[in-house]
Amino acid sequence: MxxxxxxxxxxxxxxxxxxxxxxxxxxxxxxxxxxxxxxxxxxxxxxxxxxxxxxxxxxxxxxxxxxxxxxxxxxxxxxxxxxxxxxxxxxxxxxxxxxxxxxxxxxxxxxxxxxxxxxxxxxxxxxxxxxxxxxxxxxxxxxxxxxxxxxxxxxxxxxxxxxxxxxxxxxxRAVQLEAAGRERERLARGIHDSVLQVLALVQRRGAEIGGEAAELGRLAGEQESALRALVQAPAPAGDPAEDGLPDQGGPRRRSLRAPDQGGPRRRPLRVPDEEGPADRVDLRDLLRPYGSARVTVSAPATALFLPAGAAHEVGAAVGAALDNVSRHCAEGTRAWVLAEQDGETVTVSVRDEGPGIPDGRLEQAAADGRMGVARSIRGRIADLGGTVAITSSRTGTEIELSVPADAGRRRRV
The missing domain is CATH 1.20.58 (Methane Monooxygenase Hydroxylase; Chain G, domain 1)
Structure with missing residues (x-):
């Protein structure tokens, strides 16, 4: 009717x-x-x-x-x-x-x-x-x-x-467009976490090896650019979509994750509209695998429970932040992950001792269509109703992720 x-x-x-x-x-x-x-x-x-x-x-x-x-x-x-x-x-x-x-x-x-x-x-x-x-x-x-x-x-x-x-x-139509946009964002995050990073690695390694591998790397670079253009969506005004610090040349840095653990498996996850108590997950269990000789993970003695989908999204955002450290900082750069809960808010901060982010680099990354921070970090946390604060200086960068303890139970319409 x-x-x-x-x-x-x-x-x-x-x-x-x-x-x-x-x-x-x-x-x-x-x-x-x-x-x-x-x-x-x-x-x-x-x-x-x-x-x-x-x-x-x-x-x-x-x-x-x-x-x-x-x-x-x-x-x-x-x-x-x-x-x-x-x-x-x-x-x-x-x-x-x-x-x-x-x-x-x-x-x-x-x-x-x-x-x-x-x-x-x-x-x-x-x-x-x-x-x-x-x-x-x-x-x-x-x-x-x-x-x-x-x-x-x-x-x-x-x-x-x-x-x-x-x-x-x-x-x-507005509801359909919003739903399509949110699904596009979700798929873009998953693509960035897997396909785009692999293509970028193939491009870089192919250029280093030379010969036929260089041609393979060039093709991988073209496919990476085409795929970025395909999944890129306009960023909201006043919210520069960043990541994506431009490659600095040289060999790709080894991931900061533990060699055999690899952190939580990367795949796009939907946050359920409603989740019961049995679906809550201790966020500490998803953060511990990121610990290694160069990454220190600190969490309280008490559990940090979040709805399952929200917990995996926060864990994936932390993994994306650590990936940026491995890509854009010198070999052996230390990083720290600190998780805590203050009332109804769960906060996870990722801090490194790298050279920091130069002024204007994030805006340039947005113009180039690079979307690691914009989608893999900010997009995930925004979908959960949380906030992301980035502080950078010459002594390092800190990314602070804050989400409600009931994140994921009330999806935005």
């Missing part, structure tokens, strides 16, 4: 209220000249009100229902001479249907737009004016306020309903 549901309910309420009003007018007039006929018409109006209240939402306002609604309402309107005598018509400003006659104009406007509402209102208004003329009322003295209001009601309600449908469609 969508956005039209509230409109159909409002029209049903209007029909019921108008039906009660018509019955009250009939009672006040003593049944007009023909009480039996009057109450028979009121009964038809009541039955049709009940039918349309149920039929319009379920039938999605198909043309047969709209035409039947117009025909029944016009028939009740034109039955007025059977209920009112000429004297009644002179004394009473309204036909037997009273304001109930506006129902089809409103329904046509909601179902088919303002033009259809105007057409329906014009047909009913013509019937009303003809009826008054046939009852001997001077055409010049015929009140046209009802016809004008009926026409305006059909046009205005139809216009508002059309605007509501357009707004609903825009909202639906």
């Amino acid at each position: 969508g956005i039209e549901g509230p409109f159909w309910r409002a029209i049903a309420v209007f029909r019921v209220a108008s039906l009660v009003y018509a019955a009250v007018l009939l009672i006040q007039a003593g049944g007009y000249g023909h009480p039996v006929a009057g109450w028979l018409v009121i009964g038809v109006m009541a039955a049709w009100t009940v039918f349309t209240a149920a039929a319009y939402p379920s039938a999605r306002a198909a043309w047969p229902l709209l035409l039947a609604d117009l025909a029944v309402t016009a028939g009740c309107l034109l039955s007025t001479p059977l209920v009112q005598d000429p004297a009644d018509a002179s004394d009473v400003a309204m036909p037997i249907t009273a304001t109930w006659v506006a129902g089809p104009a409103l329904a046509w406007g909601v179902a088919r737009g303002r033009r259809a509402g105007a057409v329906s209102a014009a047909i009913l208004s013509a019937g009303d004016l003809w009826l008054r003329g046939s009852q001997g009322i001077n055409f010049v003295s015929i009140p046209v306020n009802g016809a004008v209001l009926l026409f305006l009601a059909g046009v205005v309600v139809g216009h508002v309903a059309q605007l509501a449908r357009e707004a609903e469609e825009l909202m639906r």
Whole structure:
């Protein structure tokens, strides 16, 4: 039923209220000249009100229902001479249907737009004016306020309903685009963590070895550039997508992870919308494998529980930060990983004693489409509702990751 549901309910309420009003007018007039006929018409109006209240939402306002609604309402309107005598018509400003006659104009406007509402209102208004003329009322003295209001009601309600449908469609498309963008970000992080890094390594090693390996490295470099362009999405204004410090030349640095452990397995993970207590993971278990002779991992004695998906995303972000240390710092550079919990926030900081990040390097990385920090670190933490703070100087760089302890339970919409 969508956005039209509230409109159909409002029209049903209007029909019921108008039906009660018509019955009250009939009672006040003593049944007009023909009480039996009057109450028979009121009964038809009541039955049709009940039918349309149920039929319009379920039938999605198909043309047969709209035409039947117009025909029944016009028939009740034109039955007025059977209920009112000429004297009644002179004394009473309204036909037997009273304001109930506006129902089809409103329904046509909601179902088919303002033009259809105007057409329906014009047909009913013509019937009303003809009826008054046939009852001997001077055409010049015929009140046209009802016809004008009926026409305006059909046009205005139809216009508002059309605007509501357009707004609903825009909202639906915006939700789809946001979902597609978030999925694109998730896939881009996984690609950066695996394929792009392997291609960059092949390119560098091929250039060092030379010969046929150099051609292989060149092809790998072309594929890396093409893949980066494919998965790159525009970064939000004011949030420079960085990583990606440009390669400095020379052999690729060995990873700072322990030789045989390799840290948590890298793969894109979806954070569940809702997770029960059994799905909580101790973040310390995911950080310890990063420890080695050059990486010191420090964590509290008590567990740092996070929802499973969120914990793996934080662990992967830490791994991406350590990868940057191995890529852009000198061989043997020390790094420290410190995890702690302060109230409802879990914080993990990755600090190194490298040369720091030169001014403007992150902005240049964003322009070049490099996305390690932007997607593998900032993107992951942002999806969890957390924050990333990067502090860099000539004595080293510190990346601080902060996420709520219930991160991942309430996804952004």
